[in-house]
Amino acid sequence: MHAKALKPAALTGAMPNRNLAPGVFGAAGLNRAETVHRGVPTVNRSILLAGVCALALAVASPVSAKTLIFCSEGSPENFYPGVNTTGTSFDGNEPIYNRIVEFERGGTKVVPALAEKWTISPDGTTYTFELRKGVKWHSTSKSFKPTRDFNADDIIFSIERQWKEDNPYFKVTSSNHSYFGDMGMPKLLKSVEKVDDYTVKVTLNRPEAPFLADLAMAFAAIQSKEYADAMLKAGTPEKIDQDPIGTGPFYLVQYQKDAVIRYKAFPAFWGGKAKIDDLVYSITPDSSVRWAKLQKGECDVMPYPNPADIDAMRKDPNVTVLEQPGLNVGYLAFQTQKKPFDDVRVRKAISMAIDKKAIIDAVYLSTGIAAKNPIPPSMWSYNDEVKDDPYDPEAAKKLLADAGFPNGFETDLWAMPVQRPYNPNAKRIAELMQADLAKIGVKAEIKSFEWGEYRKRMQAGEHQMGMLGWTGDNGDPDNFLHTLLGCDSAQTASGGNIAKFCYKPFDDLVVKAKTISDQAERTKLYEQAQVIFKEQAPWFTIAHAVQLKPVTKRVIDFKLSPFGRHTFYGVDVKE
Amino acid sequence: MSAEVLKTPIVSQPGAPPHPLSQFWSDFKANFGAVAGLVVIVVLILLALFADVVAPHSPIVTNNAVFLKPPFWQQGGSTAYPLGTDAIGRDILSRLIYGARLSLLIGIAVVTLSVVTGTVLGLIAGFFRGVIEIVIMRLMDITLTLPSLLLAIVIVAILGPGLMNAMLAVAIVLLPHYVRIARAAVISEVSKDYVVAAKVAGAGRLRLMFKEVLPNCTAPLIVQATLGISTAILDAAALGFLGLGAQPPLPEWGTMLADAREFVLRAWWVVTLPGLAILVTVLAFNLLGDGLRDALDPKLKR
Numbered sequence: 001m002h003a004k005a006l007k008p009a010a011l012t013g014a015m016p017n018r019n020l021a022p023g024v025f026g027a028a029g030l031n032r033a034e035t036v037h038r039g040v041p042t043v044n045r046s047i048l049l050a051g052v053c054a055l056a057l058a059v060a061s062p063v064s065a066k067t068l069i070f071c072s073e074g075s076p077e078n079f080y081p082g083v084n085t086t087g088t089s090f091d092g093n094e095p096i097y098n099r100i101v102e103f104e105r106g107g108t109k110v111v112p113a114l115a116e117k118w119t120i121s122p123d124g125t126t127y128t129f130e131l132r133k134g135v136k137w138h139s140t141s142k143s144f145k146p147t148r149d150f151n152a153d154d155i156i157f158s159i160e161r162q163w164k165e166d167n168p169y170f171k172v173t174s175s176n177h178s179y180f181g182d183m184g185m186p187k188l189l190k191s192v193e194k195v196d197d198y199t200v201k202v203t204l205n206r207p208e209a210p211f212l213a214d215l216a217m218a219f220a221a222i223q224s225k226e227y228a229d230a231m232l233k234a235g236t237p238e239k240i241d242q243d244p245i246g247t248g249p250f251y252l253v254q255y256q257k258d259a260v261i262r263y264k265a266f267p268a269f270w271g272g273k274a275k276i277d278d279l280v281y282s283i284t285p286d287s288s289v290r291w292a293k294l295q296k297g298e299c300d301v302m303p304y305p306n307p308a309d310i311d312a313m314r315k316d317p318n319v320t321v322l323e324q325p326g327l328n329v330g331y332l333a334f335q336t337q338k339k340p341f342d343d344v345r346v347r348k349a350i351s352m353a354i355d356k357k358a359i360i361d362a363v364y365l366s367t368g369i370a371a372k373n374p375i376p377p378s379m380w381s382y383n384d385e386v387k388d389d390p391y392d393p394e395a396a397k398k399l400l401a402d403a404g405f406p407n408g409f410e411t412d413l414w415a416m417p418v419q420r421p422y423n424p425n426a427k428r429i430a431e432l433m434q435a436d437l438a439k440i441g442v443k444a445e446i447k448s449f450e451w452g453e454y455r456k457r458m459q460a461g462e463h464q465m466g467m468l469g470w471t472g473d474n475g476d477p478d479n480f481l482h483t484l485l486g487c488d489s490a491q492t493a494s495g496g497n498i499a500k501f502c503y504k505p506f507d508d509l510v511v512k513a514k515t516i517s518d519q520a521e522r523t524k525l526y527e528q529a530q531v532i533f534k535e536q537a538p539w540f541t542i543a544h545a546v547q548l549k550p551v552t553k554r555v556i557d558f559k560l561s562p563f564g565r566h567t568f569y570g571v572d573v574k575e
Numbered sequence: 576m577s578a579e580v581l582k583t584p585i586v587s588q589p590g591a592p593p594h595p596l597s598q599f600w601s602d603f604k605a606n607f608g609a610v611a612g613l614v615v616i617v618v619l620i621l622l623a624l625f626a627d628v629v630a631p632h633s634p635i636v637t638n639n640a641v642f643l644k645p646p647f648w649q650q651g652g653s654t655a656y657p658l659g660t661d662a663i664g665r666d667i668l669s670r671l672i673y674g675a676r677l678s679l680l681i682g683i684a685v686v687t688l689s690v691v692t693g694t695v696l697g698l699i700a701g702f703f704r705g706v707i708e709i710v711i712m713r714l715m716d717i718t719l720t721l722p723s724l725l726l727a728i729v730i731v732a733i734l735g736p737g738l739m740n741a742m743l744a745v746a747i748v749l750l751p752h753y754v755r756i757a758r759a760a761v762i763s764e765v766s767k768d769y770v771v772a773a774k775v776a777g778a779g780r781l782r783l784m785f786k787e788v789l790p791n792c793t794a795p796l797i798v799q800a801t802l803g804i805s806t807a808i809l810d811a812a813a814l815g816f817l818g819l820g821a822q823p824p825l826p827e828w829g830t831m832l833a834d835a836r837e838f839v840l841r842a843w844w845v846v847t848l849p850g851l852a853i854l855v856t857v858l859a860f861n862l863l864g865d866g867l868r869d870a871l872d873p874k875l876k877r
Contacts, residue, residue, distance in 0.1 A: 288836070306837055312840075362642045431824055435636060435637040438635070
């Protein structure tokens with residue numbers, strides 16, 4: 001009897017680490033603490049619990065803080081989604097901020113968030129938002145304590161910050177509000193007015209069907225005007241993007257680049273406190289390391305698994321692999337404003353010379369389906385009638401000769417250095433393409449830069465051929481066809497249209513489709529646009545990746561977002 | 576007993592010492608490791624020279640029907656691809672053979688570059704002393720204080736990734752060793768009688784440097800150069816592994832290794848074989864270097 005009682009006592013003796021860890025140590029300490037916690041045998045639980053409680057009281061930390069660890073794939077650039085373009089950065093901001101309206105978790109439906117309800121005028125140009133009352137700002141920053149609740153001023157500030165160049169915050173952190181510009185917002189918005197503290201009226205220059213969905217996207221996060229004013233007065237405006245204050249379900253505790261982001265649940269969150277207490281992003285760029293950590297229980301959710309590991313993941317009894325057709329496309333874009341890719345014959349020839357099936361078999365394995373259109377098959381208006389270019393090196397060679405390159409030419413082929421949701425290994429794909437292109441005499445040199453640099457140079461159009469991809473962020477075809485291939489985003493040096501493709505007949509169709517609210521009519525226009533896309537071939541469409549997310553069995557109710565985002569509000573973990 | 580004693584004078588003429596080369600060879604072949612290293616290196620050189628004939632496939636052509644095929648002795652393998660294929664259907668054996676060409680080229684080119692430059696700098700430092708020596712030697716000391724791979728990465732980052740730049744970077748990193756060795760040898764030689772005699776006879780400075788002193792400093796340089804080849808191969812492979820060395824589709828061993836990391840658990844051959852190739856080559860050069868040192872350095876004579 002005595003001996004039995006001794007054993008758990010010894011165990012509790014080892015426990016202080018666990019209780020201290022969540023508040024004190026970094027990710028590594030935390031991870032270990034969690035593993036210890038799960039490893040505790042069930043013997044004599046009451047004694048153990050009593051010991052834990054006593055210790056917990058002694059160090060005054062929560063008894064059983066529920067922690068969820070997400071092994072994220074990279075570091076966010078900053079905490080201002082308005083200038084971000086990558087999923088990595090949006091994921092980092094997701095717990096902190098809210099938007100006027102949001103997407104329901106795990107779906108594409110727009111639901112109320114900071115606006116409780118809204119009305120749209122019959123002509124589709126005026127949106128009146130009635131805002132939620134009693135929404136609290138995070139009050140955890142050392143440099144600033146909010147004195148008022150969220151109101152209409154914050155909405156107007158957050159929109160004008162991206163819109164009006166004379167706003168003192170327009171240039172803070174970056175003046176490149178990439179999303180805002182690419183979605184054509186500056187031309188679309190006529191006015192944003194405050195009717196009273198809790199009513200905002202937005203007037204558009206023309207009806208825009210996807211407008212509400214646009215506002216639910218990550219870039220439209222709402223920041224505090226009071227905080228912004230205070231920081232402007234203090235002479236440190238960039239602080240609002242580094243030490244963020246939001247209205248979201250979690251507040252930021254610590255951010256260490258390339259190591260860890262730690263959040264805590266915000267008790268006064270308007271939707272009710274999150275089910276988990278601590279949220280940790282353990283930044284792990286290597287996918288095999290992420291998988292190893294998941295196996296060891298050092299993280300609970302991991303994005304972008306390596307296709308080669310999927311089989312092992314499915315077999316692991318402690319892991320569930322969630323699966324969903326992704327709302328994405330991976331592509332190889334031709335710089336259509338540079339020689340020789342300004343010639344549609346050259347673009348077609350390259351498209352016919354690359355063996356798409358081999359790429360799917362070698363790189364995507366079971367996690368991707370070949371793409372022929374720029375939008376994924378699960379999206380409305382997908383045109384299944386479009387025929388993909390056949391793999392035919394002979395015909396490609398002939399086409400090249402017609403275009404004046406009987407002996408091929410030299411070019412570059414950009415491949416991103418990181419794994420993306422739509423492209424598990426760009427370098428390997430590049431090598432396959434390089435080998436295929438060599439067969440028709442095209443000598444391609446593979447180039448790669450650091451990820452941030454890569455996108456910047458690509459957007460500036462420095463490449464000749466380059467790989468990139470897109471994960472939809474509002475479920476509307478406009479988000480692919482206009483954002484990525486319209487003239488609006490081709491002209492700026494920062495636009496998302498990296499093919500720099502500006503083709504009048506195509507642009508007319510997608511711009512027209514924006515102004516119509518009847519979905520059947522829009523479908524027709526978009527279907528036509530896809531036909532033109534295939535004829536003009538500004539991209540070689542590679543694949544649509546299936547979204548796979550391994551999570552441990554301990555995680556309850558994690559839902560896959562069709563946009564590839566990770567939302568942890570509403571998720572719970574088993575003790 | 577007596578027969579053996581009798582034999583000796585027949586081999587070497589009485590009074591005349593054995594020719595230095597044959598003396599060297601008899602010392603060298605006594606060292607088993609060194610001979611093994613030499614054999615491996617000769618085989619590698621032959622493979623590299625006749626890669627076009629020996630390799631069963633092209634190192635860069637992909638075959639979309641055979642991704643990650645195992646070596647022939649494993650189930651699912653075939654003798655068409657004796658050592659299997661990589662993730663995009665290229666024959667690993669052929670890539671390794673062509674890779675030998677690259678690795679030897681890297682090793683020899685890098686070492687030639689740094690030996691020549693290093694010796695010249697060392698000679699100058701040893702002869703002119705004073706300010707020139709201080710400038711050269713302190714510069715080399717600074718280079719030596721930086722971790723070699725880090726320095727190489729910085730140089731490649733500035734010049735841009737690529738095989739040529741990687742070779743240049745490694746050559747710069749290896750340079751100080753040769754400068755220091757050459758200078759030390761020169762200083763100890765300069766005060767010797769034969770140099771003084773040559774000087775008295777009216778030999779010019781250049782003649783003194785290159786005709787009189789240099790030949791007597793070669794032994795340590797040769798040893799260091801042989802060991803340097805292995806360092807060069809290793810460093811270039813490391814740069815390739817980091818994506819800064821040879822660019823695809825060149826079949827450089829380090830790059831092959833880096834590309835195959837993710838298959839460690841699933842397809843061992845893609846990772847193991849290039850790793851083994853690097854290991855064997857570097858080991859061979861090290862053994863050869865050790866053997867050369869033993870044979871050339873009079874202080875180590877048994």
